Amino acid sequence: xxxxxxxxxxxxxxxxxxxxxxxxxxxxxxxxxxxxxxxxxxxxxxxxxxxxxxxxxxxxxxxxxxxxxxxxxxxxxxxxxxxxxxxxxxxxxxxxxxxxxxxxxxxxxxxxxxxxxxxxxxxxxxxxxxxxxxxxxxxxxxxxxxxxxxxxxxxxxxxxxxxxxxxxxxxxxxxxxxxxxxxxxxxxxxxxxxxxxxxxxxxxxxxxxxxxxxxxxxxxxxxxxxxxxxxxxxxxxxxxxxxxxxxxxxxxxxxxxxxxxxxxxxxxxxxxxxxxxxxxxxxxxxxxxxxxxxxxxxxxxxxxxxxxxxxxxxxxxxxxxxxxxxxxxxxxxxxxxxxxxxxxxxxxxxxxxxxxxxxxxxxxxxxxxxxxxxxxxxxxxxxxxxxxxxxxxxxxxxxxxx
Numbered sequence: 578x579x580x581x582x583x584x585x586x587x588x589x590x591x592x593x594x595x596x597x598x599x600x601x602x603x604x605x606x607x608x609x610x611x612x613x614x615x616x617x618x619x620x621x622x623x624x625x626x627x628x629x630x631x632x633x634x635x636x637x638x639x640x641x642x643x644x645x646x647x648x649x650x651x652x653x654x655x656x657x658x659x660x661x662x663x664x665x666x667x668x669x670x671x672x673x674x675x676x677x678x679x680x681x682x683x684x685x686x687x688x689x690x691x692x693x694x695x696x697x698x699x700x701x702x703x704x705x706x707x708x709x710x711x712x713x714x715x716x717x718x719x720x721x722x723x724x725x726x727x728x729x730x731x732x733x734x735x736x737x738x739x740x741x742x743x744x745x746x747x748x749x750x751x752x753x754x755x756x757x758x759x760x761x762x763x764x765x766x767x768x769x770x771x772x773x774x775x776x777x778x779x780x781x782x783x784x785x786x787x788x789x790x791x792x793x794x795x796x797x798x799x800x801x802x803x804x805x806x807x808x809x810x811x812x813x814x815x816x817x818x819x820x821x822x823x824x825x826x827x828x829x830x831x832x833x834x835x836x837x838x839x840x841x842x843x844x845x846x847x848x849x850x851x852x853x854x855x856x857x858x859x860x861x862x863x864x865x866x867x868x869x870x871x872x873x874x875x876x877x878x879x880x881x882x883x884x885x886x887x888x889x890x891x892x893x894x895x896x897x898x899x900x901x902x903x904x905x906x907x908x909x910x911x912x913x914x915x916x917x918x919x920x921x922x923x924x925x926x927x928x929x930x931x932x933x934x935x936x937x938x939x940x941x942x943x944x945x946x947x948x949x950x951x952x953x954x955x956x957x958x959x960x961x962x963x964x965x966x967x968x969x970x971x972x973x974x975x976x977x978x979x
Contacts, residue, residue, distance in 0.1 A: 699878025770955030
């Protein structure tokens with residue numbers, strides 16, 4: 578019964594959207610943004626918006642941000658609309674430009690006269706879409722249907738932002754993307770060039786409420802396709818021992834934990850008060866990069882962004898063979914390219930952190946950056962703004978308030 582009600586409601590939403598597309602004209606100065614399907618004010622869309630705001634375009638363009646549950650503290654003259662509601666469908670139907678970092682629901686077909694800038698959210702390490710051999714994700718039944726739906730969605734994108742040439746060639750093949758590739762670096766990384774100073778780091782430490790007298794470990798793992806609950810929500814099942822980390826490293830370090838935006842379950846961090854500082858999916862991870870002295874990750878694309886700072890990285894790959902052979906697989910040799918120590922147990926990780934010598938990974942780190950970071954230069958947001966100036970009339974001054 579519940580499934581039938583859901584399907585009926587979905588049909589109403591689809592009909593409403595198509596009616597809006599036929600009845601509502603495209604507003605020539607309207608841009609809609611969201612990050613992680615409304616779950617955060619972060620990532621590439623955030624930094625594109627703030628670039629146009631600094632340049633005064635929020636005063637002449639009608640900027641709409643979608644949010645999932647609660648409104649965000651967004652600077653400038655943007656307006657916020659709740660994701661998935663009828664007003665959301667209206668603004669989707671009437672926008673001149675869409676700026677998103679994740680795939681949207683399949684029925685939201687971009688109408689004629691609207692441009693779709695897909696910023697995406699990371700350089701691919703693990704295999705994607707058409708390159709995958711099987712699928713274990715929530716709601717997906719078989720790999721062929723998943724690939725069909727994925728490419729159908731991709732074919733609505735007009736522009737796709739790429740961080741490097743490796744990403745561009747991978748996206749072309751794995752997404753079957755055939756339109757304009759913006760090989761410009763990631764806007765979200767501009768802050769890593771602009772704010773990576775002693776004063777900048779100090780300001781962000783204060784903003785995040787972090788102690789001044791401890792070094793910071795950022796733990797940012799990816800999600801696992803097959804780790805979800807009975808109600809189809811991805812879960813955080815860490816195989817790392819926070820107790821051992823606190824016991825062995827707590828005198829010198831604190832730890833920030835930032836997991837993937839798809840992880841929805843609540844974790845009780847109270848046993849680690851004073852050692853672990855948790856930030857949910859709404860926090861922009863670029864700010865956490867700036868304050869972190871070292872990064873601990875696994876197969877997450879955060880490694881490509883964090884390496885811009887040239888700080889130590891550690892790779893906790895406790896399920897390497899399962900991830901490589903059963904879940905996703907990798908685009909390159911993990912063991913040969915990672916620019917830092919690889920561990921499979923908490924004890925190994927602790928020893929790697931204690932005994933780290935940068936010179937041992939200098940050449941590998943250099944090669945890693947030459948392959949993945951040559952386009953990031955702090956100006957990616959400005960390049961997207963140049964594109965927006967081409968797509969949206971400069972002299973349009975009408976901003977639509979409610």
